[in-house]
Amino acid sequence: MAKNNKNNNFGRFENINPVDYRYQPEGRAAELLSEKARIIYQLKVEAALAQALAKHGVCPRRAAAEIGEACKKVTPQEVYAEEEITQHDIRSLVNCIRRKISDSAKPYVHLGATSEDIKQTAESLRLRQFTQEVLVPELLQLEKTLITLSLKHKNTLQIARTHGQHAVPITFGFAMSEYVSRFGNRISGIKQAASQLRGQLSGAVGAYNAMSIIIKDPIAFEADALAILGLNPSTHSTQIIEPEYGVDFANSVISAFGVIANLADDLRHLQRSEIAEVAEKFSSAQVGSSTMPHKRNPWHFENIKSLYKASMPRMITVYLDQISEHQRDLTNSASSRFTMEVLALFLFAVKRMNKYISALVVDEEHMKKNIDANKEMIIAEPLYLILASHGHPDAHEYIKQLTLESQKTGKPLRELVFSDKKLASYVKKFSKEQEEIIRDPAKYTGASVQKAEQVCAYWSKELGI
Amino acid sequence: MAKNNKNNNFGRFENINPVDYRYQPEGRAAELLSEKARIIYQLKVEAALAQALAKHGVCPRRAAAEIGEACKKVTPQEVYAEEEITQHDIRSLVNCIRRKISDSAKPYVHLGATSEDIKQTAESLRLRQFTQEVLVPELLQLEKTLITLSLKHKNTLQIARTHGQHAVPITFGFAMSEYVSRFGNRISGIKQAASQLRGQLSGAVGAYNAMSIIIKDPIAFEADALAILGLNPSTHSTQIIEPEYGVDFANSVISAFGVIANLADDLRHLQRSEIAEVAEKFSSAQVGSSTMPHKRNPWHFENIKSLYKASMPRMITVYLDQISEHQRDLTNSASSRFTMEVLALFLFAVKRMNKYISALVVDEEHMKKNIDANKEMIIAEPLYLILASHGHPDAHEYIKQLTLESQKTGKPLRELVFSDKKLASYVKKFSKEQEEIIRDPAKYTGASVQKAEQVCAYWSKELGI
Amino acid sequence: MAKNNKNNNFGRFENINPVDYRYQPEGRAAELLSEKARIIYQLKVEAALAQALAKHGVCPRRAAAEIGEACKKVTPQEVYAEEEITQHDIRSLVNCIRRKISDSAKPYVHLGATSEDIKQTAESLRLRQFTQEVLVPELLQLEKTLITLSLKHKNTLQIARTHGQHAVPITFGFAMSEYVSRFGNRISGIKQAASQLRGQLSGAVGAYNAMSIIIKDPIAFEADALAILGLNPSTHSTQIIEPEYGVDFANSVISAFGVIANLADDLRHLQRSEIAEVAEKFSSAQVGSSTMPHKRNPWHFENIKSLYKASMPRMITVYLDQISEHQRDLTNSASSRFTMEVLALFLFAVKRMNKYISALVVDEEHMKKNIDANKEMIIAEPLYLILASHGHPDAHEYIKQLTLESQKTGKPLRELVFSDKKLASYVKKFSKEQEEIIRDPAKYTGASVQKAEQVCAYWSKELGI
Amino acid sequence: MAKNNKNNNFGRFENINPVDYRYQPEGRAAELLSEKARIIYQLKVEAALAQALAKHGVCPRRAAAEIGEACKKVTPQEVYAEEEITQHDIRSLVNCIRRKISDSAKPYVHLGATSEDIKQTAESLRLRQFTQEVLVPELLQLEKTLITLSLKHKNTLQIARTHGQHAVPITFGFAMSEYVSRFGNRISGIKQAASQLRGQLSGAVGAYNAMSIIIKDPIAFEADALAILGLNPSTHSTQIIEPEYGVDFANSVISAFGVIANLADDLRHLQRSEIAEVAEKFSSAQVGSSTMPHKRNPWHFENIKSLYKASMPRMITVYLDQISEHQRDLTNSASSRFTMEVLALFLFAVKRMNKYISALVVDEEHMKKNIDANKEMIIAEPLYLILASHGHPDAHEYIKQLTLESQKTGKPLRELVFSDKKLASYVKKFSKEQEEIIRDPAKYTGASVQKAEQVCAYWSKELGI
Secondary structure (H helix, E strand, O other), X not given: OOOOOOOOEXXXXXXXXXXXXXXXXOHXXXXXXXXXXXXXXXXXXXXXXXXXXXXOOOOOHHHHHHHHHHHHHOOHHHHHHHHHHHOOHXXXXXXXXXXXXXXXXXXXXOOOOOHHHHHHHHHHHHHHHHHHHHHHHHHHHHHHHHHHHHHHOOOOEEEEEEOOEEEEEEEHHHHHHHHHHHHHHHHHHHHHHHHOOOEOOOOOOOOOOOHHHHOOOHHHHHHHHHHHHOOOEOOOEOOOEOOHHHHHHHHHHHHHHHHHHHHHHHHHHHOOOOOOOEEOOOXXXXXXXXXXXXXXXXXXXXXXXXXXXXXXXXXXXXXXOOOOOOOOOOOOHHHHOOHXXXXXXXXXXXXXXXXXXXXXXXXXXXXXXXXXXXXXHHXXXXXXXXXXXXXXXXXXXXXXXXXXXXXXXXXXXXHHHHOOHHHHHHHOOOOHHHHHHHHOXXXXXXXHHHHHHHHHHHHHHHHOO | OOOXXXXXXXXXHHOOOHHHHOOOOOHHHHHHHOHHHHHHHHHHHHHHHHHHHHHOOOOOHHHXXXXXHHHHHOOXXXXXXXXXXXXXXXXXXXXXHHHOOOOOOHHHOOXXXXXXXXXXXXHHHHHHHHHHXXXXXXXXXXXXXXXXXXXXXXXXXXXXXXXXXXXXXEEHHHHHHHHHHHHHHHHHXXXXXXXXXXXXXXXXXXXXXXXXXXXXXXXXXXXXXXXXXXXXXXXXXXXXXXXXXXXXXXXXXXXXXXXXXXXXXXXXXHOOXXXXXXXXXXXXXXXXXXXXXXXXXXXXXXXXXXXXXXXXXXXXXXXXXXXXXXXXXXXXXXXXXXXXXXXXXXXXXXXXXXXXXXXXXXXXXXXXHHHHHOHHHHOHHHHHHHHHHOOOOOHHHHHHHHHHHHHHXXXXXXHHHHXXXXXXXXXXXXXXXXXXXXXXXXXXXXXXXXXXXXXXXXXHHHHOO | XXXXXXXXXXXXXXXXXXXXXXXXXXXXXXXXXXXXXXXXXXXXXXXXXXXXXXXXXXXXXXXXXXXXXXXXXXXXXXXXXXXXXXXXXXXXXXXXXXXXXXXXXXXXXXXXXXXXXXXXXXXXXXXXXXXXXXXXXXXXXXXXXXXXXXXXXXXXXXXXXXXOEEEEEEEHHHHHHHHHHHXXXXXXXXXXXXXXXXXXXXXXXXXXXXXXXXXXXXHHHHHHHHHHOOOOEOOOEOOOEOOHHHHHHHHHHHHHHHHHHHHHHHHHHHOOOOOOOEEOOOOOOOOOOOOOOOOOOOHHHHHHHHHXXXXXXXXXXXXXXXXXXXXXXOOXXXXXXXXXXXXXXXXXXXXXXXXXXXXXXXOHHXXXXXXXXXHHHHOHHHHHHHHXXXXXXXXXXXXXXXXXXXXXXXXXXXXXXXXXXXXXXXXXXXXXXXHHHHHXXXXXXXXXXXXXXXXXXXXXXXXXX | OOOOOOOOEEEHXXXXXXXXXXXXXXXXXXXXXXXXXXXXXXXXXXXXXXXXXXXXXXXOHHHHHHHHHHHHHOOHHHHHHHHHHHOOHXXXXXXXXXXXXXXXXXXXXXXXXXXXXXXXXXXXXXXXXXXXXXXXXXXXXXXXXXXXXXXXXXXXXXXXXXXXXXXXXXXXXXXXHHHHHHHHHHHHHHHHHHHXXXXXXXXXXXXXXXXXXXXXXXXHXXXXXXXXXXXXXXXXXXXXXXXXXXXXXXXXXXXXXXXXXXXHHHHHHHOOOOOXXXXXXXXXXXXXXXXXXXXXXXXXXXXXXXXXXXXXXHHHHHHHOOOOOOOOOOOOHHHHOOHHHHHHHHHHHHHHHHHXXXXXXXXXXXXHHHHHHOHHHHOHHHHHHHHHHOOOOOHHHHHHHHHHHHHHHOOOHHHHHHOOHHHHHHXXXXXXXXXXXXXXXXXXXXXXXXXXXXXXXXXXXXXXX
């Protein structure tokens, strides 16, 4: 669509978008996300169309085979060069295929299809392929790492924090199982949404006008042709597939990005100088700061958060692209080209998270130290609960007052409670376990261990890892 | 949380947000979406907790019954007044319940729960209740109206438009079946997402610390207590339910809003003076414009689009609220209070759409007139296809050139084709149906009728309407 | 526009949006932001129009006076009741005015104007009035508080943090002067943007069609009439004022909200249990947590951040509303009604910030303690710099290696440097001030004090406070 | 920061982001927006720093000259290769410079600066340079084209449209002058915002800690060093420049993008088959649709709108990046790298708009035809106004009733008015001009011509074009 005189070959540093010079995917991911892949997948759809036409007797098998072969040979360079003349991307693709086949096969290239049948179907196919072949395996890798971390530290004591304030003890494994669960849930969502991506072969306005000229039951033909590619047809289509399949897929990805952004934030804060419970692994050649050589910054986690901030607002574009006038306007065309970039950024963030979580330095000693700092205060909650469960009518307020007294006088809350005459009748009823928790608040971790185990087992099974 | 000296009773016009003075819900919707309902649902959860404590032998049945009764009597006024003193919303609620019961029941109010157990569970319950009782019935009502409209006009000819340009003929029923399908799909999504909303009773940091003091298996207890309310527990929770259930629900609503915004846009444009295919019904007392009395503006559809623009970006808030530090920070608290407003706006838009779609004026004659305007050109596509299907190696380009000639000379394309010697051998092969379409392009509607019927049947069955 | 059967009077808790039941403005702010004010300001514009018509000889002075009087008496209740019949807001307003005047004055009500002339001008006027009368004074109040805090603590030592890691020392006053500067800059921006809000009186499509029927130079008339209200006309208008004046105003507000959200975040984190450098003031009756009585949560700062998250994404709506088809579509009408809510939330956040910053508990001792924790490491930076400034060719790397050695051996970095033979020739060149900093890194605060003073002085002068 | 094994040289079609394979800038724009430029500008800042150090006597002039020369030679390839070892971008840059100079010059490279002093200042410089050298000239080019178009068609009659409905006549030049004004206003804004971009040289936490070790008045030194680059210092900085300068710049660009998106929408709709008032120029080799050869789609305008939808939501990232914890977290680093892409997209859209506006096909005849379609109804507004201005107490309602009668009976409204006995006394008072408008409503264009001229003259002068 765009005329561009720029040379086709140039260096990485002449690129503008960081996904093309810095946060680049590698290997199969790079292949599938590139512009090259867009065209390769369009060629796959053209080939499948010819194959289906042959199957339905519209096109000689030989012609379909010729087209299939040609589709393997067309290059993006050819297509873009042709587009500078035609100003139309799919017509250019078709011309390139036609040049590689005999006159007798030519009429059957793209026959009955509209450009968007090819483009939209190709993108669904590519997205699904990328998700299944590249993304999900990486997601499962990270999930596995999280499960390992969670189980490894299921007994490692940590102070829980709400509002940034010390609350009551948990274990670090329990804390990590939050992400096992949330990320596991998102992996399920991504898999489900990717499996719902659809194709179409319904013609210029979705009513099969063209195909019905040459095929008796074009609705059945659409299903047949898409089945070759392993796709289901959109329940309805105009010139485009119903956008909501893509919206749900995007939501599943963006919200999964949100989960790892949250994890990155948690780890950044746990790495604060004063908290120091975890740390990113730091290689010896690495420079922490150009002028403060002693610093150990959580920059990989910061980077993940930053990539999230660059990606998440793109969801607005996805929502805006739901709206297309009548049987279609083209205002969702350029914008939808940015989808691959968001996937590249998400993949990059997932791999980076996996790498740095795998090597996470967990300072169990410092975790213990942080618990100890507020140990005395932690027992306020169990004290109030035990008193209440033994029938004290106003336990919450009573303990709150003793807490204030403890802060003023410096006397431990435990002592104030055990020496309080008004509480004596309740204190007598304390069970052994209850007394133990009051003596050693570090035991007040509730069902942390059990829950961490349960969550890890649930998601291992659910995701088959 | 907020101290506010403003009088509790005041007029509608002293409100600031249009949902409270202009786009107000009515009846049950108004009840369920109001601040009053927030507190009523919190009271329902406190009552269920007491009931579960009794069932598990922690609390006397009599106390649970007392608490249950008290929960029916507490008013928002009381709770807000109490909050001005305590500065804590749930503590205020608890105090209000306690005031209405005997000393022996007091210890069991809120026992083992944290504020957010009550608040988060109450909101899930309320959202689900609103969705099932109010929203889905309205959505189905609109879906029914769309199906009726689609079937009524399954044979009504309309020119399809892509890029705002006349393309090929369809039927208006086919065009409307796009929305039957997309909106049907979203209703499914909303129902599914609402059914996934969860509760929690896992204490201050999600590890059941408190509950494990008084209950042996607090994880099982959580499931039991929530079952009273018909909710499942979140797979994992910290101080808050995993946010992703809510994210998916919000996405289902916002994307459904996108579908009706798209429909509103389509209808706005079809009502343009030059197009004039549909019109909003216009009452005789109504004023179209304060200075142009002849105007008939599509303002209800404009209003729907506008409410969409006010609502859709709120999804960013939902995504931002996925991120909460450690076991929770409170920065998602105030922001989550705006959820009900978005639902109110969506409901308002759905009802308005239903009202004006139900009474939509469809000008079949003008639709026909618009088709006729480009009738001659429409046949370019079928001509190219028929030629190609009969083996013409370059049909697309050939027809394109004839089209240009037709535009220059004014001669009908049909004539140019039939009198073209080079095409004679192909023209001979035209089938009867193919010839008919070329003679009357209005017949070139593909599978419009069949597809409209199929889509309507599919969603009727799928949604049980 | 909306028909609504709901009773006009109802309780605060029947409202849906928190700005109408919880985060409510008071006094003059409540008046100016309410729906009531919208109508009052529209009446002001109708009155000004009549006055201008009289001045230009189109309308008898007596009629203008009658209209002016009537405009003071019309109530929102009347206008909304009338709208249920006419379905048109401004026509209803006009009808209400007309009912209160003599037949001879009637022709001159709204004469030559289109609805949007009145509505758009009224909103510009109201926004400007609100900004000047209510918002800016509150902003200046907060700016003053920030200046006071900054100057009070210009010498209070604090460790600076980048990446959440201890960096080098600053003073708390310097840290706060960041917000003096950024917030001061935003106040300037808000004032500037508000002063640019414009009016219009250019008729139904902006070309003065109507007015040119009755007035010779309608462009000059527009300027005259708006001057009565103290507004300039939009450089160009269609049915609506150029949206960009409003966009810039919204950007100035949203970005100012971002500054206080940032401040809220900083303070939240400084209040973390482990950091404990500041604290929100806490009243004795207040409940910190319903089950953890010892907690002191920074919830006012959390609330401010949360309101920001609810407000910031609305900017997307503002950008979307820039786009209006041809001389105007109405899809920016409902959405623009939410502007007042965002202002209410911003005002609420500013006042809350001012209240809690004014009473901020600053724990200077703990600030000192935090500096001391990494004191030894802080000197790495000045050491590297001093060595480099005295000509060491590789100071950065050299100090980095010594730092690692210090961490391994536990020997203070200072000692390692002073006993290193290879560094002896450089160490000799250290100035007295340089030595002092190495001996007491707490002195390594650079120009903290001077900069804090300078910034406070600059903004005091710039803003006239 | 990112390790990447991917080969540095690869083809355009291996890129992922469309700005790097499809919507690519050319020439100077490509240079300035590329990653290469980022590094070149950082080298410029390092050179300026050395120069300033020499000026202030800290560094020998010879050393500064050596550094300046070296800065011209360092390549991005070197810096990225070095970063794979150091994992730190600016330290790598510094190492690369150091390798190119003598030992005696080495200590003065980067002396006293922190990485962000270099990076942030370099980006401000680059953004300003790009804006002044590339962007503004292109903006002015488009503005000129718009002025030419507006003046050329200042008398070309067009029907104005509100709500998509025919309203009253204007001229096409008046319609275009809307964009002259709005776009002119945005150009002013962009220039103003770019001139406000600032630099910093305030060290790791903004308090000049490092620089104050080696320079007496580091605040003055900062101003001096930045003056070499033509920049002013940020009023305050931490490790980063106050973000609000960048926010305002981004807002100016995004809102300018909104203006051309609006223009694109208007032109798309005016090109609708039924309206057909304008058309994109269409080359003869171009393919309109792969299966509908007769179509003439407004795809360049669609493309512009689509690029806007991809770009506008990025503003959310800009706002999110306002928030940085304490003296800085790094979560704005990766995200800020996407700024250049948005500028590339905006530039692409501006150039495309200019190209297609310059060659816009305006169908004056069809514009006239569209006016004529509703000619009779147009006079309702002037009739009501004339009657009112002559004292009719209820002209609006009266004309509305006659309009309805006209629609029912088919009698022209004009006749109904002139034959209405109740109106006779008013009709007598009609002036000659008033009668003329009633006889020929096409004359009812108000001040269209005058306003178009005035607006064009104003912006020509304001922008010096």
